[in-house]
Amino acid sequence: MNYRVVTVKELLSFLIAGIFLLCLANSTLAQGNPTGPPPGAGPPPNNNPNLQDRFRQVDESRLRSAEMDVGADERNQKLLQAAIANMREDFSRIQVLRNDIARNLIARKPLDYKLVSEQTAEINKRASRLNVYMRAHVPEDEKDKSPELKSEEMIGNLVRLCKLIDSFTENPALKNAATIDSKEIAKARENKANADRDLLAIIKLSASLQQKSESLKMSQ
Secondary structure, three states, X not given: OOOOOOOHHHHXXXXXXXXXXXXXXXXXXXXHOOOOOOOOOOOOOOOOOOHHHHXXXXXXXHHHHHHXXXXXXXXXXXXXXXXXXXXXXXXXXXXXXXXXXXXXXXXXXXXXXXXXXXXXXXXHHHHHHHHHHHOOOOOHHHOOOOOOOOHHHHHXXXXXHHHHHHHHHOOHHHHOHHHXXXXXXXXXXXXXXXXXXXXXXXXXXXXXXXXXXXXXXXOO
């Protein structure tokens, strides 16, 4: 198994991926529901001087709204920076934990169920938090309930967890969203769907591994 940790550039692409896909969905809806009157369909001009006060009030209201928008933009920017920091920490930490698991498997060390429980619990927590931003989902017909793991399946499923993390972190939807071409939107959607499946599989499998490790560590 190889060891890698995500770079800052990749992480920013990861965030852009989510924003891009969200904007993609919004733009599609907007194209199907155009708004605004056609040219020349506006009301005729009104030269009533009594409207001047009203216009002035509207202008003042717009100025106040603009000031509020500036404040909202600043708050949104702070929230975005906090989200980036959280995602970078979670994304990198998941890979570090994956590398630790892989290192022990390669060394053929006896499984330390207490350690495995801690590692998989943290992977589950951080992957679940990433999903707050990713909003991963799979089709209803692909949802299933994971069977309870057997003791002899622990090593095989730890290997599978490592491979899922590799697949998720290497997904083009997370790495190349900043340079996506409009002709590749269909492929980008396919990549995003694969990333969703991987992330949800990581969450599900890590939870199962953590639960089984908890039950096995007493015997160890």
